[in-house]
Amino acid sequence: MTAIKPNEKIGFVGGGNIAEALIRGLIAAGVAQARQIFAADVSAERVEALRSRYKVHTSTDNVRTVQQCHVVVLAVKPQIAEGVCREIAKGVTNHQLVVSVAAGITTGQIHEWLGGRGRIMRVMTNTPAVVLAGASAVAPGPGVTERDIRLVETMFGAVGEVVALDEQDLDAVTGLSGSGPAFVCLAVEALADGGVKAGLTREISLRLAVQTVLGTALLMKEGKEHPGVLKDKVASPGGTTIAGLHELEKGRFRGLLISAVEAATRRSRELGKR
Template sequence: MPEERKSYSLGFIGAGNMASAIMRGIITCGIVHPNNICAFDVDLDKLNRLSAELGIRTAKDNCQVVSNSDIVILAVKPNTYSKVLLEIKDCLEERHILISIAAGISVDFIKQLIGGRCKVVRTMPNTPALVGEGMTALCTNHDLSPKELEAVKEILHSLGKVEEVPENLMDAVTAVSGSGPAYVAMFIEAMADGGVLAGLPRDLAYRMAIQTVIGTARLLSEWEKHPGEVKDMVSSPGGTTIEAVRHLEKQGFRGAVIEAVNACALKSQALGKTINHVKDEKTR
């Protein structure tokens, strides 16, 4: 990869929501010029619209993306990874860095399919990346140079915050931050439903619930307080909040969330094992 920052070329295999969010983020942050971004997607209309909007280059196929790029982001569904990796295998060179953004796909799985031809980084972004407030975890097998790792992190920082974790924690990451936006959205919907039950107009209930979650998350982040401290700040003796907390505890609120996160992590593990089993069957 070229020595100077922002001089590398970036390729995208797949141009869906997450890929387009990454493109917008890095272009907005000035990390990579649109002329140095190349993408391919089987949905050519979507690809051409994105090219017209952002000024990126389009490729005729996935191999052309790889040939024109130093760093390649594989932004396709997990069930198509094997097919796409085998398709681009012979186009990959030692200079390439391949970034995966799919749940359940291990670094080892990717490297075995491509014959260890290039360096691989596994990541797990989440949907708030679409508005620059994402939480992305990354892991690698440590064969990247410090400069290459810096370049990868710089790309991911355009989506929000980034944490480097051991690969054995990626299923837990998937369960907390990867799938977490769904839990938060359900909680906001439930809060708003409660507000409507208490008499609030629906649109006002949603606005108040959404801002309350945003504000509480920001308070926790900026003040670096334990969530329990914030709960205690709001809960006056014999007051309305502690009454609501009592009802949540009676209904098993925290236990339900814990079990849901654990179930998600176990499902992520199972998906990874299934994908690896399919790969092993194909290579026998």
Template sequence: MAKELALIGCGNMGTAMLKGIVGSGLVAAQDVTVADVSETSQQRLAGELGCQGTCDNSEAVAGAKSIIIAVKPQYLDGVVKAFAPSVDKDAVIISIAAGVSLERLEGLLGADHKIVRVMPNLAAMVGESMSALCPNGNVTEAEREHVHELFCAFGKAEFIPEHLMDAVVAVSGSAPAYVCLFIEAMADAAVIEGMPRAQAYAMAEQAVLGTAKYLQETGTHPAVLKDMVSSPAGTTIAAVAELERGGLRATVVDAMLACAERNRELA
């Protein structure tokens, strides 16, 4: 089997990440092995990218320099315990399971292993993920940089202390769902006003995308941009006032705090 990178789990997130990594040229497809309990899933991804595939996780991780575990949190313990004896002692093991701490991962793999806890988001599917990286003390500076490069292949990545991971899940990991709700509501309002739904979604999506891009590229504070487009006695300030009356800020904060709390419960 390939020895550079092993991917355990060929679902949406695992597939999106690997496509970005291989597409960037950081790792050659022939140096990658993908594994999944579903033979159909691993064969599909292996065939699409030209890498090797297997249903045997232990076979996939044996000798691999880097291992990405992309399985759901409820399956993680069983999956890791099964392949742990086959992991090379110098391998860098990367987990994207929500709510699973470094301590828990070290308990499954051994405290002497090099482990990185990561929280990406579904925007990886279009190369725009925001990933938070948290390595344990065994990971070298060179290995940290390599992991950072891997996750920058499908978006942006930043190192954070582990105690902020619950906040990361709330502000980034789960954020696509909140943004979709907001876009849906914007589109619904446009439909009420008579706009065809497809056009309403296109306009709402581009408005959100363009606003985020403006903030990123100019460094403008969101409050400043909001004030810039809110003319005195104008249409925008009327909408802003209604959102404030409806408690938008408090609702968003409460929702994100609930998300963070749920992540703590999963740990």
């Protein structure tokens, strides 16, 4: 784990969901102290909420925030990333690391919008980062050092699992772990529908379905067992589970999920070409 040095400061430009998750995770994991964190947002109400919740420094001035920090996290919506980069460019120097979490925005675009200044990294994270159970991929862009990569891994490790990849792989990450939460939600909703069809109440069905997915995920993550091995353990000869698995295979369950990830990856590539 590459730690933030005591004199280093992290600044967030955009103080929304992802910025708040990171601020919470960084402090909870002891990666950074509140006094090392600065957050800027257009909304005075929003920065006040972050200041009172986490005791971090806050401002509605993006450029001033950037000038005070060693690491800048660009956490605004992709649609406004160009305008915000062009605005903060005058505050960025090559001594700073700029980490973008904006989906679909390349390090090359950010490098250009910042006028060639700063060392750039890009991260694709996902919604469960908000509950510190995210899946993030970090990719290096222009000028980054080995320490920059390790530092960003440490930062995003505070909000879940993290892998380091080349930027060209981030479309596949978008298709798998970026879009994945929606695929899992669909599966959970359908499992709950199955419970309702079998006579359980909606509320009980949903609670059982959510806990089944959570518990199975923990078994795979903490028990480190292959999903196929775990599946075989539940499916006893001539039993209930193998009857259900047969129905899933008839409906091409696995093929559909593979196609879903493939389609989302393809769409991410198409959007990136615009």
